[in-house]
Amino acid sequence: MTTHMPSLTLPTILFQQPAAAILLPVAIGTAIGFSTRPADTQKTYLALRQPPLRPPPWIFGPMWTLLYGLMGYAAHRAWTTGMGSSFDARKVMLTKQGATLYTIQLVLNFIWMPLFFRFQRPIEATVDIVALTGVTGYLTYVWGQVDEVAGWCLAPYLAWLGFATYLSAGAGYLNGWDFGGKERPKAEKGGNTKYVDEKAE
Template structure:
């Protein structure tokens, strides 16, 4: 692997995991306080599961975007990376909306928009790399579950 690709790989994974960890840092203060007071459905995972799951998902996302970033520049590649960045910003924003602003319904609307952003990113990435697209499937699967969970929490707490 070329030195520039090694740097791109490290940056892709480190930035994705690092920003995801920062989002988790914002979230963690609300877990024992506000989040603990919410009514949650029986299928709500235990709190200790979220950190490891998101870490794995962020690593997969970082590898996925690296596989696209390392390719020769083109307008289509730029569009694919911009879609990735858009859905990632939405990912980070969800934590703020849900955990910091305590806006459960707004977070639900936002995560649905994020889901479509992930889907568009998968389609865009698949034109360049099937592996890059497939690496995002666990992510969209988890976000699909998160939509169901967010919906249930909203319904139980309105």
């Protein structure tokens, strides 16, 4: 069982201040999204063979912004609720333990996109997102014992991670776990929204 590890935990102020707690994941997630060059990312996404139910590329930006905001709010709420329960040693312990888990899941979250798109390493990206989903599931359980609202705020994120794991593993499998040399189609006038496997239909 993961315990509180200060060296692997974000500074306290990033949990105490609501604006900092919410803006941190949103800002870093947005920065990583832009650093991987959105146009190239979309072309790669469209060029890969995808499993059924894959969403259109435009949905990921708004979805992740919402989920990052919810996870940031959950972090603030769990921390202030748990650390305010100074007479309940168990809640304080769970709050601190969750803070470490939260920091670990942020790191796992932020490295997925570079692994999948920039470095085109689908095996490593899928291992990463499986680990991320597991850590987030445990985090939801831990912080849910501290504050029920915080747990529910993490529930949509956990559900999306389950779906994202399916997409990551599905794309890896359908493309032979090798994204090297995949066609990067130029967008047609008005935008190209077809996946590579739809173009033959």
